[in-house]
Amino acid sequence: MKTKFSGSTLEAAIDRLPDGGPKMAALLDAIHQADAAGDLRWRLRFRWMYTYEATFHDDPPKAMPIAAEFSVIYDEHSEEVQRVNFGAATYMIVMERGIEPASSLPQIPLEEYEAMLAKYRDLSRRYGLGEQVYWWQMFYRWQYADLQEARKCLENAWRAPRDRISDCLACEHTRAVELYLNLGDREKADRCAEPLLKDRISPCGSTFQQLNQAYLDDALNRGDLEAALPYARELQKIGERDRGDLSFTASVLRCWGLTDTEQALALFSRRLEWTFGMWDQKYLYDFYKAAWVCFREADRKTVRLRLPEKFALYRSDGEYKAPELALWFFRQAKDIGEQFDQRNRSNYFADDLAKAMG
């Protein structure tokens, strides 16, 4: 007997699931059920929830096809959507979640990426919403290409009016901290961090992770391991929750790789699985780069690891040669970096990899 579709019952069941993969699998299932039932509200709501999960707890590019579906459904039912309480703000947020991953997908040519950004700007003007978000999107477009252009976008974003769909203020500040550290302006970075550290801006679920990562990466790039360690310890405590934390984990792994082989190997073995099937190339690059550092700096030639069979260099005896692993991860990171640089017409990743050369 077929049971009647109940979106709210499904939503309550999904709420009980862990963030990331399990929740996304259940949401896909819920999307199919809502589609089959023809329930417009839940067709949109489950897609909205899916893009949130993908963006914040798993693999952000997975939001892209679902955002595309959301947009098709929204456009097809533009009159009805008002009735089911899905206004332009929701639409714009889902579009943002669909476009943002393009910054981490060098497979998408720059022209197509920029065309999406231009369309977002058109939508923003049409709905009178999201000018600030647009500038943050532009910031992402430049952040791995030209830091001075990224800085201009950040300034534009902060000049633009905040509205209903503006990003979390704490995230905006952490982004600024990261940018100014990358630009070598420590004083300005500290100034942007201050309201967060002094509780003047409410943090979100990832504020302190991002903040610790920014300072950790900066310390590692400067070769200041003493400064890096406290950030790494704190980040390990708070930044290893789900696949969406792969980049945080990578920063910690790089630090342990340089300071504590035992901890590094344990973290690597635990989280290598997160890279399988990951589309976000920046996440992968970060992890591969950190793994390269980890095996390059390992205090022994052969390491004993319990790794998943899916790993390309899997060995059933668990005995791996550290230099072989280092080389493999270096090549992976270098390939991805080159794709990014080629797409972005930049040397950002080549320079970044050079900083990790030690």
Place this chain on the structure above:
Amino acid sequence: MDFRFQVNLGGILDVLSNHLYKSPDVFLRELLQNGVDAITLRQKHSPRWKDGKITISLEPGRRMRFRDNGAGLDEEGIHRFLAVIGESSKTKLVNGKIPEDYIGRFGIGLLACFMVSDTIEVHTRPAGGAGHVWIGRADGTYTLEPLENCPEGTSVLLTAKPGAEDYFQADTVRELVQYYGLALPVPVYLSGDSERLNAIPESFAEVSRSQLLAFGEWLFGDEFLDAVPIQTPHVSGVAYILPYRTGASVKTGHRIYLKQMLLTEKGDTLLPSWAFFLRCFLNTRGLRPTASREDFYEDQELEMARVEFAKAIGDYLAELSRDDPERLQKIVNVHADAIKAMAVWDNDLFLLFIDYLPFETSEGTMTGAALKKAKFGAWVNSVPKFKQLRPVFMAQGKLLICTGYVSDQELISKLAHTFSLPLEPLHEDQMDLVLDMPSAAEEDAAFSLLQAADRGLQDFDCRAELRRFLPADLPTLYAISDDVAFLRQIQTIQDSSRGGIFTNALDSLLSSVEARPLATLYLNQNSPLIRRLTKTRNASLLQSIVRVLYVQALMAGGHPLRGGEMKVINQELLRLVEFAGGTGKE
């Protein structure tokens, strides 16, 4: 040249009194706080004096007199503390810290009274000094006059603003005093009523379980499963175990006090994320409040308080497992989710609880203890996938564990690792576990079928393979890896819409995949239907049947159909009908 900010005092008062706090009823909390601090100060000066009390007199709906018999203010103190925003008699630091026995520290609390009254009239006299009456108004002005016959201590007189009359009713005042000041060490009375409004046990550690439960029922209105007394350097009170199952997103109303004054009902900051099965009545010490006194400031002391609280709960449950396992099982039955979350976080708790915790498997619900005896098992991290594969595992008597629920994946993985159990994760592209290889002769016999199937399925990025599996009445099984699933999703949306904002980007993503991974349609050699098909030689007919079986397998697995696939099932069904109608047999 230096300049000074110009301050609009009336505006500042409005901001502080009407916008800093979430609700007007905090005015009573601020009055209680000032009263208790004044009594604490007097006790400091006269250690033998123990008669401190607060009395509230009401002219119902109109006026309130809030009186404490603590240390009053002299004229200088009035100017300084009642009329300078940000100044507090309690901000004098001792060894660089605010003294532990004072509650307030911002010197702005009295302004909260402007939310319910346009004027604040204060009658105050210090020991051995003269009395004064201070009247402050919301426009930022105040007057100060001498006052004859003023008893030692301080009275605050408020007159109800229109709309605030309810705060001047006895029932409301009683409720608010019990809400904010239940844990205060100073007795609070309503004038003319001998019953103390805020009486609670002095130490919960000494109180019997039944008394604790009765107190919890009175306070929260629930008949709790159990009560856990908490007594640590930073936290003391009771954590009650809810009698019903609840989820992490449900925010239970706690009563969390700072130095015996209610600070918040939210446990997010102090309590661990798994504490959603508890409702707590806690007093904290040594923690810093935020400026609005509605939460704690994030610092090392708070972190220590969190650790102490978690340990206290863990210790109690450990004790229960030794002394009263039946009661523990009852708690686990109701709150498995929360206990699982704790067990992930703490290895001792994991070892303690794992035998009791339930997991969903292809053989029904099994506890950790039962799983320890399993000869082999696979786990899958998705509820829909578990539902799809359960019949296959059940038919073959193999164990499949669903780890798609919160904490289950971590726990099962930990269980397998800790006890070296033969439990492994199952990826859908590694289905050999439940699929047996057919014999070479069977492969040979199925050659035409497999060839036709591969040809029929090539438009769908799918290949066919022959396997043996149970149940025999399942002719096919569709297996797809996460990578293929994602590409399928992109293909689906590309089929249904062109010209959208994402179309070109998604095209690029698809074309960037050099060797396109394929999904697999397993044909079941055990199935009578598949066996019959291996004998069929009509390639076109075989292609039609395999395509129909493919779509049917997709639907059975809960996979959405792409536009092309919908068309396929219609076309192929028609072709089969025509075929059957034309010849009646092959």
